[in-house]
Amino acid sequence: MRSSAVRELLKLTEQPDVISFAGGLPAPETFPVEEFTRALGTVMASHGARALQYGTTEGYTPLREMIARHSTRYGINVEPENVLLTSGSQQALDLIGKVFINPGDHILVERPTYLGALQAWNAYQAEFVAADIDDDGYVTASLEAKIRSGPKFIYALPNFQNPSGITMSLERRKRLIELADHYGVPILEDDPYGQLRYEGEHVPPIVHLDSEFRSTDGVRYSGNVIYLSTFSKILAPGIRLGWIIAPAEVIQKLVQAKQGTDLHTSTLAQIAAHEVAKGGFLNEHVKVIRAIYRERRDTMLAALDRDFPPGITWTRPQGGLFLWLTFPEWMDAAEVLRAAVATRVAFVPGESFFTDGTGRNTARLNFSNATPEKIREGVGRLAGCLKRLISSRLA
Amino acid sequence: MRSSAVRELLKLTEQPDVISFAGGLPAPETFPVEEFTRALGTVMASHGARALQYGTTEGYTPLREMIARHSTRYGINVEPENVLLTSGSQQALDLIGKVFINPGDHILVERPTYLGALQAWNAYQAEFVAADIDDDGYVTASLEAKIRSGPKFIYALPNFQNPSGITMSLERRKRLIELADHYGVPILEDDPYGQLRYEGEHVPPIVHLDSEFRSTDGVRYSGNVIYLSTFSKILAPGIRLGWIIAPAEVIQKLVQAKQGTDLHTSTLAQIAAHEVAKGGFLNEHVKVIRAIYRERRDTMLAALDRDFPPGITWTRPQGGLFLWLTFPEWMDAAEVLRAAVATRVAFVPGESFFTDGTGRNTARLNFSNATPEKIREGVGRLAGCLKRLISSRLA
Numbered sequence: 001m002r003s004s005a006v007r008e009l010l011k012l013t014e015q016p017d018v019i020s021f022a023g024g025l026p027a028p029e030t031f032p033v034e035e036f037t038r039a040l041g042t043v044m045a046s047h048g049a050r051a052l053q054y055g056t057t058e059g060y061t062p063l064r065e066m067i068a069r070h071s072t073r074y075g076i077n078v079e080p081e082n083v084l085l086t087s088g089s090q091q092a093l094d095l096i097g098k099v100f101i102n103p104g105d106h107i108l109v110e111r112p113t114y115l116g117a118l119q120a121w122n123a124y125q126a127e128f129v130a131a132d133i134d135d136d137g138y139v140t141a142s143l144e145a146k147i148r149s150g151p152k153f154i155y156a157l158p159n160f161q162n163p164s165g166i167t168m169s170l171e172r173r174k175r176l177i178e179l180a181d182h183y184g185v186p187i188l189e190d191d192p193y194g195q196l197r198y199e200g201e202h203v204p205p206i207v208h209l210d211s212e213f214r215s216t217d218g219v220r221y222s223g224n225v226i227y228l229s230t231f232s233k234i235l236a237p238g239i240r241l242g243w244i245i246a247p248a249e250v251i252q253k254l255v256q257a258k259q260g261t262d263l264h265t266s267t268l269a270q271i272a273a274h275e276v277a278k279g280g281f282l283n284e285h286v287k288v289i290r291a292i293y294r295e296r297r298d299t300m301l302a303a304l305d306r307d308f309p310p311g312i313t314w315t316r317p318q319g320g321l322f323l324w325l326t327f328p329e330w331m332d333a334a335e336v337l338r339a340a341v342a343t344r345v346a347f348v349p350g351e352s353f354f355t356d357g358t359g360r361n362t363a364r365l366n367f368s369n370a371t372p373e374k375i376r377e378g379v380g381r382l383a384g385c386l387k388r389l390i391s392s393r394l395a
Numbered sequence: 396m397r398s399s400a401v402r403e404l405l406k407l408t409e410q411p412d413v414i415s416f417a418g419g420l421p422a423p424e425t426f427p428v429e430e431f432t433r434a435l436g437t438v439m440a441s442h443g444a445r446a447l448q449y450g451t452t453e454g455y456t457p458l459r460e461m462i463a464r465h466s467t468r469y470g471i472n473v474e475p476e477n478v479l480l481t482s483g484s485q486q487a488l489d490l491i492g493k494v495f496i497n498p499g500d501h502i503l504v505e506r507p508t509y510l511g512a513l514q515a516w517n518a519y520q521a522e523f524v525a526a527d528i529d530d531d532g533y534v535t536a537s538l539e540a541k542i543r544s545g546p547k548f549i550y551a552l553p554n555f556q557n558p559s560g561i562t563m564s565l566e567r568r569k570r571l572i573e574l575a576d577h578y579g580v581p582i583l584e585d586d587p588y589g590q591l592r593y594e595g596e597h598v599p600p601i602v603h604l605d606s607e608f609r610s611t612d613g614v615r616y617s618g619n620v621i622y623l624s625t626f627s628k629i630l631a632p633g634i635r636l637g638w639i640i641a642p643a644e645v646i647q648k649l650v651q652a653k654q655g656t657d658l659h660t661s662t663l664a665q666i667a668a669h670e671v672a673k674g675g676f677l678n679e680h681v682k683v684i685r686a687i688y689r690e691r692r693d694t695m696l697a698a699l700d701r702d703f704p705p706g707i708t709w710t711r712p713q714g715g716l717f718l719w720l721t722f723p724e725w726m727d728a729a730e731v732l733r734a735a736v737a738t739r740v741a742f743v744p745g746e747s748f749f750t751d752g753t754g755r756n757t758a759r760l761n762f763s764n765a766t767p768e769k770i771r772e773g774v775g776r777l778a779g780c781l782k783r784l785i786s787s788r789l790a
Contacts, residue, residue, distance in 0.1 A: 025449055033443035040435045048428035052631035054420055087482055087635075091657040098518055119655035123493055236447035238662035240482075260514035262486040266661050267633035 019378035022346040024162065024321055025369040027296075030289045031236050032276060039275035043268070051268045057255045059085025059243075060270035066277065067243050075208035076227065077219045081248045084255060087265045089192055089230040089242035091258075093120035096188060096226070096244075098257045100152055101126045108151040110138060112324075112353030112362070114162045114190065117155060126152075128355035135315070137161070137168025140175040147179050153186045153226075158206055160193045160320025163353045163364035167318055170203050177210050180224065187225045192233050192242075195286045197319035198294035207245065223247040231273055233321070234286050239269040293321070299372040300365065300379060307383035309390055314365075321368040324350070327361040331389065336363065339385040345378045410739075414773035417741040419557065419716055420764040422691075425684045426631050427671060434670035438663070446663045452650045454480025454638075455665035461672065462638050470603035471622065472614045476643045479650060482660045484587055484625040484637035486653075488515035491583060491621065491639075493652045495547055496521045503546040505533060507719075507748030507757070509557045509585065512550060521547075523750035530710070532556070532563025535570040542574050548581045548621075553601055554589045555715025558748045558759035562713055565598050572605050575619065582620045587628050587637075590681045592714035593689035602640065618642040626668055628716070629681050634664040688716070694767040695760065695774060702778035704785055709760075716763040719745070722756040726784065731758065734780040740773045 043051050058064065064080040071078050086092040093116060101107070103125035109117070111130035118128065131146050132139045137158060147154065156176065158168035168176075180187050189206045207225040214222040223246075230242035244254060258264070297317065304314055315324045325347075327333060333349035340346065350362025370378060438446050453459065459475040466473050481487040488511060496502070498520035504512065506525035513523065526541050527534045532553060542549065551571065553563035563571075575582050584601045602620040609617040618641075625637035639649060653659070692712065699709055710719045720742075722728060728744035735741065745757025765773060 023449070028444035028448055031444050031447040033439060033447065036447065037436070037439040037443065040439065041432070044428060044432040044435065048432065049423035049426050050633075052426040052428065052431065052633040053423055054418070054627075054632045087657045087661075090655070094656045116655070116658070123652065123655050232449075237449045238445075238447040240657060240659070240661045257518065260485070260511070260518050261489045262482045262635060262657070263511070264635070266482075266635045266664055268667075269661055269663065272663075 018341075018344045018346055019370055019374045019381070020346045021365040021367070021370065021375075021378060021382075022348050023369065024366055026233055026237060026289075026321075027292055027368055030292055032281075032285060035276050035281065036236070036272065039272050043271050043275050047271070051271045053267060055264045055267040055270070057259050057264045058251070059083070059265060060267065060274060062278075063270050063274040066274060067245075071227075071245060075204060075211070075219070076221055076245060077211065078221045078245055079248075082221060082245050082251060084244045084246070084251050084258070085265050085270060086242045086244060086258070087262055088232060088237070088240040089190070089228055090116050090120065091240075091261070091265075092228045092242050092244045093117050093190075094123075095254045095257050095261065097121045097124040097126065098261070099250075099253050106149065106151040108146055108154045108185075109355065110155070110157065110161065110164075111355070112163055112350060112359055113155065113355070114157055115352050117190070118352075118355065130355050133161075133164065133166055135166060137166055137172050138176055140172055140179065143176070144179055147183045147185055150183070151185060153188050154180055155188050155190065156206060157190045158203070159191055160196065160317050160322070162192075162320070163322055163348070163350065164324040165315045165317030165320055165322045166324075167200075167203065170209075173203065173206050173209050174213070177206065177213050181213070188228070189225050190228045192228075192230045193320040194229065195234055196290060196293060196321070198290055198297060200318045221245075221247075223250075226250065231277075234282060234289065235273060235276065239266070239273055241265065241269055241273050293319075293368050296367045296370070296372060296375060297323070299375045300367040303376050303379035307380050309383065309387050311390070312386065321366055323365050323367065325363040325365060327363070327386075329361055330393070331361050333360060333363045336382075336385060336389065339389060340382055343381045343385060345381045345385075347382070413736075413739045413741055414765055414769045414776070415741045416760040416762070416765065416773060416777075417743050418764065419761055421628055421632060421684075421716075422687055422763055425687055427676075427680060430671050430676060431631070431667065434667050438666050438670050442666070446666045448662060450659045450662040450665070452654050452659045453646070454478070454660060455662065455669060457673075458665050458669040461669060462640075466622075466640060470599060470606070470614070471616055471640060472606065473616045473640055474643075477616060477640050477646060479639045479641070479646050479653070480660050480665060481637045481639060481653070482657055483627060483632070483635040484585070484623055485511050485515065486635075486656070486660075487623045487637050487639045488512050488585075489518075490649050490652050490656065492516045492519040492521065493656070494645075494648050500547040501544065503541055503549045503580075504750065505550070505552065505556065505559075506750070507558055507745060507754060508550065508750070509552055510747050512585070513747075513750065525750050528556075528559065528561055530561060532561055532567050533571055535567055535574065538571070539574055542578045542580055545578070546580060548583050549575055550583050550585065551601060552585045553598070554586055555591065555712050555717070557588070557715070558717055558743070558745065559719040560710045560712030560715055560717050561719075562595075562598065565604075568598065568601050568604050569608070572601065572608050576608070583623070584620050585623045587623075587625045588715040589624070590629055591685060591688060591716070593685055593692060595713045616640075616642075618645075621645065626672075629677060629684065630668060630671065634661070634668055636660065636664055636668050688763050691762045691765070691767060691770060692718070694770045695762040698771050698774035702775050704778065704782050706785070707781065716761055718760050718762065720758040720760060722758070722781075724756055725788070726756050728756060728758045731777075731780060731784065734784060735777055738776045738780060740776045740780075742777070
């Protein structure tokens with residue numbers, strides 16, 4: 001295993017004068033501190049000892065029920081037995097790896113893909129097969145040969161993908177489902193940002209479309225898609241709370257793996273999250289988050305349009321936390337980063353999100369954490385670095 | 396991986412009329428609910444957003460510092476860079492497995508040993524070499540051949556072992572250190588219960604004795620022993636907080652593994668635990684826990700002495716949460732459990748704590764969770780089952 005570029009860079013962001021577009025940190029201003037304070041008070045007063053005691057590996061029953069109800073409302077018709085609470089979405093990726101991946105197994109991933117998944121599955125000696133994506137996600141035309149080769153599963157991050165910000169179109173999702181069905185390959189849908197859409201139409205999750213595709217009544221959970229999500233981006237990441245939706249027999253296997261991994265996820269965190277989330281708070285709260293992040297995305301896009309030199313392109317995400325830069329071929333993002341850090345700006349070079357050593361001229365920018373003022377200032381500094389690099393090459 | 400007998404049995408204990416000696420649950424009456432309520436209030440008021448934000452993989456710095464100071468006071472002279480916070484001690488076992496165990500590696504364990512370690516390392520396809528223990532722990536006379544065969548590491552739970560309740564004597568600890576040194580095999584010391592001693596003299600941890608053995612000044616951390624402990628038994632298990640003490644370069648490897656496993660342990664849990672534990676609260680609090688558990692252990696031992704039929708023996712632990720029953724050879728603990736559950740008592744058959752399919756006539760009893768009244772009643776019911784089994788065999 002190699003050290004994570006993202007995590008190492010996060011250390012930089014601890015210095016207060018650095019403007020960081022590097023991490024994937026939510027804006028702390030969006031955290032519902034008051035609601036958590038109240039919820040923690042209520043939880044400790046009404047069942048404090050229970051919140052401090054061991055719990056079951058599957059998770060706190062009322063929270064499993066809430067997630068099942070919520071999922072059903074969004075078109076994924078599941079029962080609590082289809083839900084496993086995890087210590088953040090990262091643990092979901094780890095448990096999936098532990099249960100399903102044998103050394104040498106091929107996993108089909110997007111190119112680029114989420115670094116955390118690569119880290120989780122490298123530990124189980126997975127081999128990665130990367131398929132190209134364009135502005136509509138997986139390029140399904142070229143995907144068929146890769147699915148035919150028999151990967152263990154297909155990993156898809158269809159909404160506002162980390163790192164690229166790209167959203168998979170409805171048509172591409174449907175084609176992916178057909179191909180996966182035809183070749184008998186399951187899909188792992190990772191959806192941490194699905195609720196953070198700032199413009200455009202909601203596209204149903206793959207798990208929902210797969211149920212329509214398969215079941216005669218169009219609503220029963222089909223089981224061919226395992227679905228991951230998290231409270232990290234809609235509530236708070238510091239409580240480390242995510243979930244897996246899967247067939248009951250898969251959940252049982254994951255539960256056994258989780259027993260040996262960390263016994264169970266913090267009872268205190270689960271009961272507190274349930275207390276905060278119940279009664280429809282999340283629906284209102286995501287509107288607040290969307291408004292703040294929409295402004296930051298718009299600010300970053302406008303600053304890029306205004307300040308960046310020609311020859312550099314970027315994605316225009318409809319939601320999420322990230323956008324994706326492509327520098328000219330000759331430009332090395334690691335070199336840009338070195339220059340940027342000297343001017344107190346940070347971002348993540350794109351190479352770590354590729355499995356084939358390519359992507360050296362790409363980079364990921366986060367727009368959720370810094371304020372609009374900092375975003376303008378940071379993009380300005382970054383533009384200065386790029387211009388200097390370009391002119392020194394021309395000189 | 397097979398399902399955990401312990402965890403399946405825990406489900407039984409959710410029925411309120413069952414007297415359970417099965418789990419390893421602390422007494423909820425010992426949980427410092429008031430202190431946690433106050434601490435959570437303080438944390439949310441003074442740095443609420445920080446407690447809800449992502450943190451570093453290594454852990455919350457003030458808590459790492461506190462653990463390093465505390466360890467140094469107990470004779471393990473370490474720096475914060477030697478400390479990694481984990482999501483409970485179970486995660487420490489998982490990370491150790493992930494970093495150190497390759498398929499087929501031999502791990503030397505006590506016979507019987509902690510089930511959670513077997514579960515954690517089975518996932519990495521470890522092979523187990525079990526060495527006998529007697530009332531003083533590892534029988535070092537027969538241990539040498541097994542260490543000579545070159546296990547990856549030696550796993551030792553020297554204080555009030557789970558499941559047997561046995562404590563390794565000072566002499567045996569020293570001999571183990573000499574053997575480990577001679578054959579160049581590291582030791583993994585797992586010490587969740589060390590502070591819960593109800594009688595007898597404190598025996599220094601192996602990690603401390605190893606430093607004395609190795610370093611010229613007798614205090615510097617030697618690095619040949621990796622040491623694990625947890626807040627689960629001295630504060631609360633529901634916050635899932637444990638720690639690893641290891642050489643800085645080992646901590647770095649474990650940090651990389653933890654990044655891919657769950658990114659980091661709950662920031663909220665870490666800051667709250669630090670707030671509760673700071674200012675010497677733990678020292679006072681463990682005295683309260685000791686008094687309660689001492690009474691429960693004494694109650695269970697007295698009830699066993701009074702009620703149990705001849706032919707059954709048990710350990711008399713000086714601390715911890717468990718004692719260990721040995722039934723007559725012909726008796727199957729699983730059959731005893733079936734009969735016991737019919738009278739609404741539960742315990743854990745010993746077989747799961749062995750790696751060689753033996754131990755069918757053994758059982759683990761927990762004495763920390765049930766009240767003295769329930770302990771007397773439960774032991775009485777269990778004694779009734781045993782007497783019926785014995786007389787039906789004689790009939």
